[in-house]
Amino acid sequence: MTRKIRWGVLGCAGIAVKAVIPAIQSSRLGRVTAIASRDPGKATQVAARFGIDRAYGSYEMLLADPDIDAIYNPLPNHLHVPLTIKALQHGKPVLCEKPIALNAAQAGELAAAQRAAGLPVAEAFMVRHHPQWKKARALVAEGRIGEVKAIQMIFSYYLDDPANVRNQADIGGGGLFDVGCYAVSTARFLFCADPARAIALMERDPLFGTDRLTSGLLEFPEGRQLAFTCSTQLALTQKVTVLGTRGRLEIPIPFNAPADKPTVLVLDDGRDLAGGGREEIVIEPADQYREQADTFAASVLSGTPLDTGLEDAIANMRAIDALFRSAVSGHWEEP
Structure with a gap:
């Protein structure tokens, strides 16, 4: 049986609910097992809709969950870098929505945190x-x-x-x-x-x-x-x-x-x-969202570097x- 990674989702953004969570739930290599929102009721509602096991009322509680293998971060743009760095500090690889940061300097700070953690981080340009x-x-x-x-x-x-x-x-x-x-x-x-x-x-x-x-x-x-x-x-x-x-x-x-x-x-x-x-x-x-999720999951499972990593994201910024x-x-x- 193919091992699947256990995803945690930060927030209930429209792109997550409409496209990414359904794609992960139907993917070969992953399943969303936890979701967090500052509004606990919203997290519970989305969890029930998609068969997600756990709903948290804070991002920190989800990041501390030892049973989560990877994080999807679709939060508003100003939270991409700080929450992705927090996830890395908790030992979690991160697929982060675009744009990866608010500027290239911020993206560079994230790259430094990624190198220190030694974990995959990717910018979610699903079209590629x-x-x-x-x-x-x-x-x-x-x-x-x-x-x-x-x-x-x-x-x-x-x-x-x-x-x-x-x-x-x-x-x-x-x-x-x-x-x-x-x-x-x-x-x-x-x-x-x-x-x-x-x-x-x-x-x-x-x-x-x-x-x-x-x-x-x-x-x-x-x-x-x-x-x-x-x-x-x-x-x-x-x-x-x-x-x-x-x-x-x-x-x-x-x-x-x-x-x-x-x-x-x-x-x-x-x-x-x-x-x-x-x-x-x-x-x-x-x-394309399912293909993106499986590509990222394959990197997490195999330890193989991503074809498109943070250097590409920094160049875009x-x-x-x-x-x-x-x-x-x-x-x-x-x-």
Whole structure:
């Protein structure tokens, strides 16, 4: 019988309840056995819903539980680093939601704690675990669209609830932290490189103080570019186009791919504007959250280092830091 790790979940965040807990409960290598919330009633309710054995009224009680093998941290952004460090101090590996920190310096503090503990810590960019992104990276590497020079991305949704953590600037809300980080991460994933400089425009909500509309441009080595727009107050949209010298690759549902339906990659050699060179590659259904959980669990069980660790997370935060600085300075900034 395959051993499964016992997960503890910090908080009852929407992403945990809607996607991650169900994915872990159906995964090959793990099961959620404890959940904690500062609201004990909420923890008890979620535990009953998903068949979780233990519900705690504090994060500290869960972290002290000797029967927990790993922690999933989906708390608001300002609690990612301090609670992940606490988990490491209790001997628990951590899968932490993105962004891993509020800046690269914080991420560096976490990396120091991770090295001291000698335990796995990963940033939860679930999209990198979906077969459509792995296939997209392979197609780029194979030269199917020639030399890739540009990536364009849009990720937006509409949310104007002041109580939502995404609209609270003091705890890390805003569009760049919430969804713009996907553009930075996946461009780095496809280019297999880090950007050399960044420039950004931001429009902030006058009430919340968060960036509700951000557009950024990242320059990568060899003149390659990422151009993206993200927003927390525009119509729901997701789109990725990868442009090469001999064609383009489109990912129609790049970030919230359905777990129960196939996804499609679209290749077009650009022979005309009517789709004469269009080819569709169907990707079988996959739960990217389940794939992420099993990848992390496999590392915990085997002791094998993760392919994507905190150094990658720090590099992502450096690029995000540069975008924030650029929005203030009005100039190009180096990560």
